[in-house]
Amino acid sequence: MTSVYPPSIKPSPQRLLILCLLALFIAAPFAVYPVFLMKGLCFALFAAAFNLLLGYVGLLSFGHAMFFGFSAYITTHAAKEWGWTPETAILLGVLTAGVMGVVTGWLAIRRSGIYFAMVTLAFSQMMFFVALQAPFTHGEDGIQGVPRGHLFGLFDLGDNVVMYYFVLAVFTGSLMLIHRIVTSPFGQVLKAIRDNEPRAISLGYEVERYKLLAFTLSAALSGLAGSLKALVFQLVSLTDVHWHMSGEVVLMPLLGGVGTVFGPAMGAFMIVAIQDYFSEAGSWVTIIQGVIFVVCVLLFRNGVLGVLAPALKKRGIMV
Amino acid sequence: MTTILGIPIQALFGQLLLGLINGAFYAMLSLGLALIFGLLNIVNFSHGALYMMGAFVAWLLLNEMGLDYWTALIVAPIVVALFGMVLERTMLCRLYKLDNLYGLLLTFGLALIIEGVFRQLYGISGMPYAVPSALAGGWNLGFMYLPIYRGWVVLASVVLCLGSWLLIEKTKLGAYLRAGTENATLVQAFGINVPLMITLTYGFGVGLAAIAGVLAAPIYSVNPLMGSNLIIVVFAVVVIGGMGSIMGAIVTGYLLGLVEGLTKVFYPEAASTVIFVLMGIVLLIKPAGLFGKGN
Numbered sequence: 001m002t003s004v005y006p007p008s009i010k011p012s013p014q015r016l017l018i019l020c021l022l023a024l025f026i027a028a029p030f031a032v033y034p035v036f037l038m039k040g041l042c043f044a045l046f047a048a049a050f051n052l053l054l055g056y057v058g059l060l061s062f063g064h065a066m067f068f069g070f071s072a073y074i075t076t077h078a079a080k081e082w083g084w085t086p087e088t089a090i091l092l093g094v095l096t097a098g099v100m101g102v103v104t105g106w107l108a109i110r111r112s113g114i115y116f117a118m119v120t121l122a123f124s125q126m127m128f129f130v131a132l133q134a135p136f137t138h139g140e141d142g143i144q145g146v147p148r149g150h151l152f153g154l155f156d157l158g159d160n161v162v163m164y165y166f167v168l169a170v171f172t173g174s175l176m177l178i179h180r181i182v183t184s185p186f187g188q189v190l191k192a193i194r195d196n197e198p199r200a201i202s203l204g205y206e207v208e209r210y211k212l213l214a215f216t217l218s219a220a221l222s223g224l225a226g227s228l229k230a231l232v233f234q235l236v237s238l239t240d241v242h243w244h245m246s247g248e249v250v251l252m253p254l255l256g257g258v259g260t261v262f263g264p265a266m267g268a269f270m271i272v273a274i275q276d277y278f279s280e281a282g283s284w285v286t287i288i289q290g291v292i293f294v295v296c297v298l299l300f301r302n303g304v305l306g307v308l309a310p311a312l313k314k315r316g317i318m319v
Numbered sequence: 320m321t322t323i324l325g326i327p328i329q330a331l332f333g334q335l336l337l338g339l340i341n342g343a344f345y346a347m348l349s350l351g352l353a354l355i356f357g358l359l360n361i362v363n364f365s366h367g368a369l370y371m372m373g374a375f376v377a378w379l380l381l382n383e384m385g386l387d388y389w390t391a392l393i394v395a396p397i398v399v400a401l402f403g404m405v406l407e408r409t410m411l412c413r414l415y416k417l418d419n420l421y422g423l424l425l426t427f428g429l430a431l432i433i434e435g436v437f438r439q440l441y442g443i444s445g446m447p448y449a450v451p452s453a454l455a456g457g458w459n460l461g462f463m464y465l466p467i468y469r470g471w472v473v474l475a476s477v478v479l480c481l482g483s484w485l486l487i488e489k490t491k492l493g494a495y496l497r498a499g500t501e502n503a504t505l506v507q508a509f510g511i512n513v514p515l516m517i518t519l520t521y522g523f524g525v526g527l528a529a530i531a532g533v534l535a536a537p538i539y540s541v542n543p544l545m546g547s548n549l550i551i552v553v554f555a556v557v558v559i560g561g562m563g564s565i566m567g568a569i570v571t572g573y574l575l576g577l578v579e580g581l582t583k584v585f586y587p588e589a590a591s592t593v594i595f596v597l598m599g600i601v602l603l604i605k606p607a608g609l610f611g612k613g614n
Contacts, residue, residue: 060420107599110606114362122555126595287435293428297421
């Protein structure tokens with residue numbers, strides 16, 4: 001049977017689902033508190049950026065909080081102390097995270113597996129101490145009362161709904177970029193490295209370069225998430241560079257589904273919802289996160305999306 | 320007063336002693352990590368949490384049951400080792416056939432749970448633990464004042480580390496263990512109960528961490544976060560030393576403690592970051608670590 005649509009624009013169930021989700025998110029701020037949604041979107045972006053490395057190169061970084069947190073520090077400093085507009089302040093933050101990604105990545109990719117995780121964790125802890133001692137981060141107080149400013153000098157981000165649509169636009173664009181990266185020839189090479197590194201080397205790929213570029217992209221996008229989150233809450237503190245944050249961003253893809261584009265975002269929303277729900281209950285959030293880690297590793301290592309995958313594939317929603 | 324490079328000699332030796340004590344804890348923890356990694360192929364992220372648990376068990380024994388330091392030094396490691404062995408038998412043992420990153424994730428989750436539970440029960444303000452009366456006071460060595468307890472910690476850690484090293488390198492039990500690290504399947508074929516050996520090794524490793532926790536209790540205050548801050552530094556130590564060699568782990572631990580102490584004297588701002596910077600340099604020059612074999 002011939003279809004009336006050319007194959008490229010055929011409305012597959014997957015595309016329909018994405019459009020529905022987008023429509024849902026566009027309507028959401030009128031039903032749900034926008035700040036909660038923005039927090040979810042920022043962490044979803046962070047998790048997706050992190051997953052670019054874990055899911056597609058197979059490198060587990062335990063130090064992504066340094067990119068998230070430092071980009072946030074730079075952005076808020078530029079916006080508050082220098083009076084930069086939000087888009088330039090964010091750009092500077094992302095650039096900083098990217099440069100940090102090049103340097104730490106260049107050192108960390110000399111090791112793989114477990115050692116890679118320990119090296120990134122150690123560098124992140126070093127940056128935590130830098131944030132604790134450097135004058136511009138204001139140590140324990142953090143940077144507070146950061147103005148959100150006017151986007152391109154036109155849109156007042158002080159309004160939660162306007163800010164929400166800005167965050168949603170950045171999030172959608174970034175996720176499209178990540179999707180584009182992992183489906184590009186570059187992404188195919190990354191997956192080849194993940195699945196069989198010696199073979200990729202023997203085929204003539206300069207594995208180190210690919211790893212470093214993926215690490216840098218992941219770092220820069222994590223920085224973008226951090227900068228956005230800092231503008232949403234108008235503050236940065238040491239929790240944003242703490243190793244707990246690095247752990248959280250590992251947990252999100254693990255819960256949602258490593259190696260999928262939407263799984264990490266889904267995991268992020270679940271974790272943020274749990275944090276919100278138990279925010280008054282002290283250390284219970286930490287304990288629950290620990291339990292989720294243990295349960296995910298022992299029982300479902302492919303995450304929620306991995307459990308749903310057979311059913312979704314049957315309906316043509318997942319490919 | 321005598322000075323070296325403009326630094327009073329008293330301050331220099333004082334910081335070196337502090338560094339040596341930190342080094343003692345690094346050595347004991349990285350030794351346990353290396354042992355566990357060798358046989359289980361798992362990086363035990365909960366090592367820091369179990370060290371903290373050791374200190375807490377000692378504190379609880381003193382305050383709830385009135386048992387003194389010396390009893391705690393025996394009982395706390397046994398309690399923590401048993402707890403660790405239960406974790407190994409119920410959870411870790413399911414992961415041996417998988418990528419070893421899962422072991423890291425699982426033990427990270429366990430660390431969060433243990434830390435969270437203690438935080439929920441005891442808060443995050445530290446609890447003091449008095450120095451046992453037999454080790455109170457100090458000696459004036461002429462060039463520095465040595466608190467007896469601190470000398471005892473260094474001595475105890477050296478004895479424990481050397482003892483463990485001798486046990487692993489010079490006894491039959493240690494030979495089994497080294498053989499198991501090389502090729503567990505073959506050792507099993509020779510009729511040695513490898514799963515039991517793995518469980519005991521894990522128990523021994525975390526027991527060592529618990530002893531370190533008890534030793535640390537009178538020096539640092541007992542608090543739920545004491546382990547997680549330490550374990551990250553120990554990871555850097557392990558990356559610098561490489562996990563291939565037991566002696567390497569011990570020596571690197573002490574050395575880095577001393578380096579940290581020296582940094583505190585000459586450039587205090589960098590004291591908390593110097594080990595991580597060194598890690599970066601080692602990664603540049605000798606990526607496998609000072610005592611490492613391959614990747």
